[in-house]
Amino acid sequence: MMELVCPAGTPAALRAAVEAGAHAIYCGFADETNARNFPGLNFSREEMADAVAHAHARGAKVLVAINTFPRAGGEAMWHRAVADAETAGADAVILADPGLLAHAAEHHPKLRLHLSVQAAAANPDAINFYAEAFGVRRVVLPRVLTVAEITAINREIDVETEVFVFGGLCVMAEGRCSLSSYATGRSPNMNGVCSPASHVVYSEEPDGLRAALGGFTIHRTPPGRPAPYPTLCKGCFTSGEQTGHVFEDPVSLDATQLIPALARAGVSALKIEGRQRSRAYVAEVVRAFRAAVEAEAAGLPLPVSLLARLTEGQAATTGAYAKTWR
C-alpha cells in the first residue's frame, strides 16, 4: 500500500490524523525553520516529543519539516531544529537547503533525510544528485510534473518518491518563488510564509469583497460567491485586454482519481497538503484518502470523493499531473 503522509499544524491535528488512519504525519517546529510558519501553529520541542511518542505507540511515523532556507548569520536555529527532531525520535527530517542537507548528513548520519518539495528537484539527474551527495532517501516531487514524467523519473532513480494528492496547489516551482516577498517582504524560502495573513486586508466594498496583499489588490469577489484566500499566484489580474486568473484559478488539487496511475508510476507515498487547516479537516481528508489507498491496494474501485466542500473556491483540479494544465 502506498504510504499516506498527512499534515498536522497542532498536536490535536496530529492525533486526529493518526486516528483517521495516517501512516505518517509531517509537522514542524513553531519558528521560521518550517514552511508553514503561521500564527498559532506548529510544535514546541516538548509537544514534538509527545507527538512522536503518541504516533509511534499507534504505528504511525512522524516526519519533521525543516524546509525553509536558513538565514545567513542565523544557521544555528536550523541546525538546532535538526538535532532536536532527531532527539524527539522523528522518523525523518524533510529538508530543502543544500547547506543544511550537508550539515545533517555530516552531523546526524543516522537521521533519515527526505528532500522537500521546496528543493524543486524535478528530474532524475537532480534527484540522483541529492541522493549521492547527501544520502537522501525520499524526494517530494515538485508539482510541475505529469504522471508520465513521474513514471519516467522513477525508472531512473533508486530513492522513493512522494507526491501531493490533495490540498493547496502551488503553481510555481516551489522553493524558487519570491512573489510573496516582492509584495510583502516575507517569503516561503526565508520566513516560511506565503501571502502572509499579517499583510492581508479585506474590505467590503459596493462591488464585493476586496482582498489586498501588501497593498496590491489580489481579487474582488462579488457578494454571495466563494471567497478564495488572497494567495498571490491565484489572484485576479489584468494583462492587456484580458482580466482573469493569469496564473491559476482559485482551485485546489484533488488527485484522488489518479491514485491508481500514481501507484503504477512507482510512487511510494501520497502527501496531503494543509498543516494550516483544522483538525476537523485533517480527520475528514485523511479518512477519505485512507479508504482510497486501501481500495487501490485491494484492486477495488475508488470511492467517489466527498471532499469538494473542503477545497478552496470549491473547485478542484488535477493540476500539472495532466499535461493540458501547462
Place this chain on the structure above:
Amino acid sequence: MDLTIGPNQFFWPAETVRGFYRDLALTPAARVVLGELVCSKRLPFWEGEIPGAIEALQAAGKEVALTTLALITLRRERKLTADLMDLGLPVEVNDLTALRHLTDDQPFWVGPLVNVYNEGTLRWLAQRGAVRVCLPPELPLESVATLARTGANLGVAVEVWGHGRLPLALSGRCYHARLHDRAKDSCQFVCEEDPDGRDVETLDGQPFLAVNGIQTLSQSTATAAHQVEALHEAGVSALRLSPQSRGFAETVALYHQRLTGGIAGNRLAESLRPWVPGGALSDGFLTGPAGAAWSGA
C-alpha cells in the same frame, strides 16, 4: 566592483540578439553570461547567434560564461545541460541539476536562480568548485554582507542583482500561452511579442508583475543605484545587470559611471528611467519593507 551582464531572460529575434551583443562588446562590462535561461523551445530560433556573440565579446576582452536553463525537466533539456559542460567555457548553474554533469575539477559559476541563502550552502558550493556566485535577488543587505564576507574567505566572487526586472518565479506552466488560451506545447512562441515580458496589473490598475513564458518577473526594474557604496563596503565584487530591450548599452555605461564615482545614486536612477520598461524602479529587496518598494520615491 565591476559589472556582469546576465543572460537575456526574454525571447528576441536572432537579428536583435546579434545587434545586442555587438553593442554590448563596446560597453565597459567585465563579463557576460549568455544562453537560454527560460525556455528550451526558444533556443533553436537564436542559438546560431551564440558563437558569433562569444567571439565578439571575447575579442573585446570580456569573460564569457554560458547559462543552464532555469528549470530542467525534459529529457532533451537534460541532454542540453550535459552538452553545455563540454563547450570549453565556464558554465553558470541556474538549476542545481547541472551539478550532476560537472566533473569534479571543473570550476563553475552560480546564477541568481539557485538558492544560496546562507554560509553553509555557499561553503558547500565552493567545495564543489563554484568560483562566482550571484546571490538570489530576494536577499536583504545584511544577508548579502554576511555572504560576501564568507565568499571572500572562500575565494568565491559574490555578485548581487544590480539592475533588471526581478526573476520572481518559475512554473511548469507557460503564462504567455495561457493568456492566449493556448497550451504550452502549442504556444506558437507568443512570448516573442513582448521583448521585456508582458505586463500584469492589479484589478485597480496598479503596475505589479510581468510574465515571460514560464517565468514571472516584477514589473518594476530593480536597481541597486542607491546601495552601491553599501554593497562595495560589504565586499560584493560585481553588480549584475539584466538585459532589457531599450537603451541597454547606455544603461551599462551609466552603471559604470556610478561605480567609478562619476555620478550619484539619484542621478543614475533618473538617467535609467527613460530606458526602463514602464519607467518604474524598485530596491525593496535590498533595503526596503518589500521587494516592490523604492527608496528613491
Place this chain on the structure above:
Amino acid sequence: MTETDLPHCPRLLARALQPLPPLPLGLALTALSRRLSARHSGMLRRLGEYADRAVLIDPTDLPFVLRMEPAAGPRITAHRRGRAPQAAARIAGPLSALTGMLHGRYDGDALFFSRDLVIEGDTSVVLALRNALDDAELDLAEELAALAGPLGPLVRRGVTLAERASGLSLHREDLTNGAF
C-alpha cells in the same frame, strides 16, 4: 461537514436574548473563558504574541457581539452590535458556524471559502486564535456541566436538548481523545 446550509439560531431564541443586559452576559462568559483558559493552559501559550490583541466575535444571528481580550484573563465583554469598542480583528458568522468550528464540526478555512465566515482587520490575529482553539479540543457542554457541579448531569441533558432543538453544535464532535 458536507452540509451546505448552516443551521441558524432560531429567531425565538435570538429574540429571547434581546433584553439580556450585556454586563452579566459578559461576566458569565468571562468566568467561563477563564475556567477554560486555566484548564487548557496551552491555549494562551499558542496565541503567543497575539494574545494581547482584542478580537470581536460577531454571531450574526444574535443581538449582540462579543469582544475578547485573551491576555486579560481572558476577558469577554458583550455589546450591542455597532457599539463595541475597537478591536484588532472581527470574525463574523452564524452562531452555529462559530460553535461548530470550536467543536471540530467545521473547518475554519472551508467556512471562510464558502463565506459563511467573514474576517476583517488583522487576519493573523484571527488565525492565531482559531489555531489555538482548534488545538485545545474544547467541549462547551462538558465545561458547563463541570461548572454546575452536582447539577452537571442535568446541565448535560439540557445542553443535549438545546442542541437538538437548535441544530447548534454545543459539544465536541470529533472522536480523538486528547490524551497527551
